Amino acid sequence: MAAPATSHQSNPLITPYKMGTFNLSHRVVLAPLTRQRSYNNVPQPHAVLYYSQRASNGGLIIAEATGVSDTAQGYPDTPGIWTKEQVEAWKPIVDAVHAKGAVFFCQIWHVGRVSNSDYQPNGQAPVSSTDKPLTPQIRSNGIDKVHFTPPRRLRTDEIPHIVKDFRLAARNAIEAGFDGVEIHGAHGYMLEQFMKDQVNDRTDEYGGSLENRCRFPLEVVEAVVNEIGSDRVGIRLSPFAEYAECGDSNPKQLGLYMVNALNKYGILYCHMVEPRMKTFAQKIECPDSLVPMRKAFNGTFIAAGGYEREDGMKAIAENRADLVAFGRWFLANPDLPKRFALDAPLNKYNRETFYTSHPVLGYTDYPFLDEDSNGVAS
Numbered sequence: 001m002a003a004p005a006t007s008h009q010s011n012p013l014i015t016p017y018k019m020g021t022f023n024l025s026h027r028v029v030l031a032p033l034t035r036q037r038s039y040n041n042v043p044q045p046h047a048v049l050y051y052s053q054r055a056s057n058g059g060l061i062i063a064e065a066t067g068v069s070d071t072a073q074g075y076p077d078t079p080g081i082w083t084k085e086q087v088e089a090w091k092p093i094v095d096a097v098h099a100k101g102a103v104f105f106c107q108i109w110h111v112g113r114v115s116n117s118d119y120q121p122n123g124q125a126p127v128s129s130t131d132k133p134l135t136p137q138i139r140s141n142g143i144d145k146v147h148f149t150p151p152r153r154l155r156t157d158e159i160p161h162i163v164k165d166f167r168l169a170a171r172n173a174i175e176a177g178f179d180g181v182e183i184h185g186a187h188g189y190m191l192e193q194f195m196k197d198q199v200n201d202r203t204d205e206y207g208g209s210l211e212n213r214c215r216f217p218l219e220v221v222e223a224v225v226n227e228i229g230s231d232r233v234g235i236r237l238s239p240f241a242e243y244a245e246c247g248d249s250n251p252k253q254l255g256l257y258m259v260n261a262l263n264k265y266g267i268l269y270c271h272m273v274e275p276r277m278k279t280f281a282q283k284i285e286c287p288d289s290l291v292p293m294r295k296a297f298n299g300t301f302i303a304a305g306g307y308e309r310e311d312g313m314k315a316i317a318e319n320r321a322d323l324v325a326f327g328r329w330f331l332a333n334p335d336l337p338k339r340f341a342l343d344a345p346l347n348k349y350n351r352e353t354f355y356t357s358h359p360v361l362g363y364t365d366y367p368f369l370d371e372d373s374n375g376v377a378s
């Protein structure tokens with residue numbers, strides 16, 4: 001008898017994939033999702049339940065953006081990985097994810113100018129590629145409006161210090177037990193503030209030509225690769241996005257330049273945000289495509305942004321991606337791979353609780369298909 005349309009066999013998202021040395025059992029990746037529940041930048045015990053709920057045997061999950069230093073934060077209570085206390089706090093969370101058989105990468109992050117002096121040591125100005133200020137922005141919950149302090153342009157001789165912060169954060173992530181790191185090179189944060197010509201107005205070797213603008217992000221990649229090995233390094237890029245007033249005049253050229261340069265380092269994966277996500281978490285019609293970058297990149301290619309079950313299946317079937325990352329659907333459906341396998345209905349996400357600081361609400365209280373399991377026993 002022919003397999004039913006919704007069986008594992010006919011769903012390309014629920015097929016195995018070998019990513020470097022990692023044997024994945026399906027293609028449904030947890031996208032990095034900032035949750036603002038790591039009080040004083042220290043991961044909390046409640047994150048054990050949150051991440052283990054979303055971990056599945058052979059699944060890849062990516063931790064929320066995690067600061068590389070005390071100047072890296074721009075929001076309340078986001079986790080860090082630059083102190084011993086933070087590394088120790090991550091350990092039980094990573095252990096719980098591994099106990100469920102999942103692969104766990106830590107997204108390492110510096111916000112650059114997307115910050116204000118409240119989050120900076122001694123109330124100083126945030127640092128960036130530029131001193132151009134950022135106007136207030138609405139967050140991805142569509143509700144909160146955030147204000148920024150005009151940034152201070154990094155001097156050329158300070159840039160190696162930020163590179164070093166990423167290197168040490170990567171080392172700390174491995175010390176905490178993570179399988180690897182995803183360098184956050186997307187969404188208008190520090191690396192993009194160098195990459196994109198709408199923001200980068202430098203006149204030193206880190207500004208001007210495309211090669212110069214990509215120098216700092218590639219120095220970060222090189223340092224992290226040298227520290228932990230290319231087989232543990234991924235990067236997230238969003239060349240087409242214009243978050244936080246960070247756009248580029250030629251995003252396709254930027255994306256292609258980056259993936260070709262990344263090939264030289266042999267990194268494990270490139271995680272790219274779809275052009276349709278030009279503004280944060282809002283899908284628009286768009287003629288651009290990630291396919292040229294997918295074709296040019298030699299490693300694993302993860303696509304993200306606005307995916308549903310059907311177009312995720314199609315992206316894999318048409319070889320436009322090796323893996324698909326899901327953000328909001330995975331936030332609201334801790335057992336998303338199982339629901340996709342069964343073509344089961346999905347819980348709706350609640351934007352109002354994306355960034356609340358409660359340890360349960362809008363975090364670990366979304367129901368499972370099988371309510372009894374609570375995801376702890378699979």
Ligand SMILES: Cc1cc2nc3c(=O)[nH]c(=O)nc-3n(C[C@H](O)[C@H](O)[C@H](O)COP(=O)(O)O)c2cc1C
Pocket residue numbers: 031032033034035064065107140184186187236273277281304305306307325326327328329354355
């Ligand atoms: C609450 C929330 C937090 C997010 N935090 C991060 C983050 O920490 N790092 C990141 O690269 N993207 C972050 N994103 C973007 C998501 O990873 C994802 O790219 C975006 O939600 C679009 O995918 P989706 O349509 O599957 O939700 C966040 C999105 C949301 C809604």
